[in-house]
Amino acid sequence: MRWCLLGLLSLDIDMSTLGYLVPRKSTFPSGIKALADYAHGKGLKLGIYSDAGSRTCSQRMPGSLGHEQKDAETFASWGIDYLKYDNCNNGDLKPMKRGDMHPALWADKLGNSWRTTMDINDSWESMVSRADQNEVYAEHARPGDWNDPDMLEVGNGGMSNDEYIVHFSLWAASKAPLLIGCDVRNLSKETLAILGNEEVIAVNQDPLGVQAKKVRMEGDHEVWAGPLSGYRTVVIQLNRSPEFRIITAQWDDIGIPPKTVVEARDLWKHTIMDKRFVNKVKANVRPHACKMFLLTPLPLSE
Numbered sequence: 001m002r003w004c005l006l007g008l009l010s011l012d013i014d015m016s017t018l019g020y021l022v023p024r025k026s027t028f029p030s031g032i033k034a035l036a037d038y039a040h041g042k043g044l045k046l047g048i049y050s051d052a053g054s055r056t057c058s059q060r061m062p063g064s065l066g067h068e069q070k071d072a073e074t075f076a077s078w079g080i081d082y083l084k085y086d087n088c089n090n091g092d093l094k095p096m097k098r099g100d101m102h103p104a105l106w107a108d109k110l111g112n113s114w115r116t117t118m119d120i121n122d123s124w125e126s127m128v129s130r131a132d133q134n135e136v137y138a139e140h141a142r143p144g145d146w147n148d149p150d151m152l153e154v155g156n157g158g159m160s161n162d163e164y165i166v167h168f169s170l171w172a173a174s175k176a177p178l179l180i181g182c183d184v185r186n187l188s189k190e191t192l193a194i195l196g197n198e199e200v201i202a203v204n205q206d207p208l209g210v211q212a213k214k215v216r217m218e219g220d221h222e223v224w225a226g227p228l229s230g231y232r233t234v235v236i237q238l239n240r241s242p243e244f245r246i247i248t249a250q251w252d253d254i255g256i257p258p259k260t261v262v263e264a265r266d267l268w269k270h271t272i273m274d275k276r277f278v279n280k281v282k283a284n285v286r287p288h289a290c291k292m293f294l295l296t297p298l299p300l301s302e
């Protein structure tokens with residue numbers, strides 16, 4: 001199922017006198033239900049944005065504070081599939097009572113994913129630091145409950161192609177929601193090759209639902225790894241330095257039993273490596289780049 005998240009829908013919603021949200025006629029002449037029906041007819045799902053305060057973060061639209069039940073009923077009646085709920089302008093309400101600190105620790109009872117970081121921006125520093133902050137909460141991710149290090153900046157132009165590949169690889173292996181943050185009307189070939197990498201998306205959607213972790217860190221290079229269904233493992237060798245680095249992923253670090261022979265598939269080159277690997281996979285990684293391998297154990301042969 002493909003998702004279509006229209007986070008900006010709320011920019012054109014007004015509050016009626018009865019306290020119900022109403023779509024602005026000039027933007028949604030047929031209403032939002034008609035739009036949802038249209039999206040569903042295309043095999044897409046539709047998301048909407050609101051806020052737990054009196055106004056949204058832009059200050060321009062009403063939030064849901066005091067109207068939670070009515071708004072939830074309204075969204076459901078429109079056929080909305082997904083709600084992003086922000087937390088601006090929440091007045092004097094005590095943060096801990098509302099639970100706005102570290103939602104990874106409590107939000108599984110309320111939603112299917114929660115932000116673990118402040119907002120991302122379109123820079124290498126921002127992107128890798130969001131990945132780091134999100135990694136801390138890895139144990140809280142499971143099917144139906146996902147950590148969200150914020151949306152993807154892929155395609156927005158502030159990072160190199162290699163850096164965007166790192167971005168998508170880390171988000172996918174971290175089982176983060178893959179919310180496209182660029183203008184989809186103008187995707188370059190390179191951007192499309194990243195966002196459309198079905199093998200990497202399959203890692204993200206793997207039914208085991210275990211978030212990859214940073215299993216080794218040596219200065220500015222790192223190994224991230226996590227188990228996948230079928231006794232497979234995803235491994236990312238991440239070079240955060242401005243120079244080439246040889247990065248070794250050891251079975252011991254990534255949770256593969258010793259002496260296991262594996263086949264390694266390069267998920268960005270879409271090829272299986274000629275060589276079989278025992279005990280480690282070594283890679284020469286460009287500056288601010290990564291390798292991402294899918295490791296599949298081979299049956300013992302005599």
Ligand SMILES: *[C@@H]1O[C@H](CO)[C@@H](O)[C@H](O)[C@H]1NC(C)=O
Nearest residue numbers: 120121122123125126127129
């Ligand atoms: C983006 O985020 C980085 C790291 O968090 C910060 O140093 C930088 O100032 C931010 N850039 C902009 C344009 O906000």
Ligand SMILES: *[C@@H]1O[C@H](CO)[C@@H](O)[C@H](O)[C@H]1NC(C)=O
Nearest residue numbers: 157182183184185186187188
């Ligand atoms: C992006 O695509 C839209 C719709 O096709 C077009 O109107 C717009 O000019 C494009 N913008 C750029 C920067 O190419």
